[in-house]
Amino acid sequence: MNALFSKGISLALIGVGLIVLFWNTALFLEGFYAGENIEINESLEESSTATSSPYSKIQVTKKKLPLYSTAPDVGEKIGDIAIPRLERSLPIIEGTSNAVLRKGVGHFSSSVLPGEKNNCIISGHRDTVFRRLGEIKLHDPLIVTTEAGQFLYKVKRIRIVDADDSTVMSPRPRATLTVTTCYPFYFLGNAPQRYVIVAELVKSTRM
């Protein structure tokens, strides 16, 4: 009886262990393979006819219409972020819950949407979608495409801050894209810090 009991426990442990193992591997892989490799093309820079730069006179003729008519629902895909340096394109999904972050890059719901004036904040897991974020350098382009258009941001600042640093979320005078992930970039353990990339809108093409 004792033997049977003990055998049962060990089999149960193996069973539960395997479920935990496979389940988490599946969740991890979902994020790991989110997004796709992209080829860097120059087509972005060619489409200068309909673009507006905050520094050129074209801005004056910019449409005053709001970029987005409705706010996206949590869990809804709002666009893609292409990172030429990493040759990757990642989906951006509304919200920053665990369920969202599992699938891609999450858009912090109470920040503005891509392309809008003020601070647009997106976050992703350090070990899945943003595992190579540390390779991005100053003045690198980040291209966000949403239903409203295509927005070219340039990295203006890279910094490492504490998790509760409120300066990351503060309002911005210009359209800004703030990309955050956990730091240090270890696979295991909690993260007391955040790796923050601040990029400024340089050019936008309205759809």
Add this chain to the structure above:
Amino acid sequence: MKKVISILLVAIICSNVWVNHALAAVTEDEVATVLAEKGLDRATFQEKLDYFELTLTDFESAEDLSDFIGTPITNESLDEMLSRYGMTKEELDALLAEYGTSVEEQWSIEEIEFALDFYQNHEAEMEGLEEFLAAIGLTEDEIHKLFAHFESLDQVALEEKMEQMGTRLETFLTYDPEAEFTDAQVDELISVWEEMLGILHLSPKFYLVDASGAKTAVTFRELTAMEELTSDALLIELYTSAGELLLDMQVSADMLTSDFIVNAGEKLTDIGDIAGELTKLKHQQMPDTASPYGMNILIGLLLVMIGVTLFIIRNRATKQV
């Protein structure tokens, strides 16, 4: 017909080329002159051009180029700017740091000024708002609930409508507080008030509170009709239109002049604006982006190993018996 179209096409293309040519009026000489004037080296200028994805053809004239470059940041130009703002370098650094930026990442003095104006203005707006809320006895928790409610509203429509309400209220701001409201003015005030509440999806309840603490329900129209508050204080309970209690606040009799109500309305329109643009990012944390998968995979592996070990030990033990 074909001929006409092709002639038209040629004409259009030619006119475009001509326009483009006319736009690209910045010559290398002009660039050199502007750079010398500004004391900016060619490499930094090229870096800035590349950053903004611009080429010399994007500039119409030397002035245009000059505007783009602005005033380069040097010790002298920075000192000059600081004296205009009556700030020290430390104060500037502290203010910029509070918003997660720095002098180093700005391209020109004009850019610093742009950021400075924005942040100073934001700071003043926040202070004014906080003072007002504290004066009517609102707690931080209640303010949070209120902001959460504002955030749930359609911001674009909200700001538009609140602006209209603001202009309607302006006529009351110039009103002499000693004079009586006319019936028409009272009606207008009440309709503005009700429309505003509708836009904000709020529904308040008013109670008169006397010294013993007894509450008597009263309508907004009755309130405006009162010469002065007949009891010691006014209790306001604010509900969402869905009936959820957001906050309650109590204002004393001496705070309640007709002035105060008008000012409250004016502040409320500000809140709509601020909630839409700025404050929504306050008091929030960056999401935790350390995924639990790695640790969980390890835990799973560990469980399997313990199970296997136990199984083997057990098997051996039973065989030996």
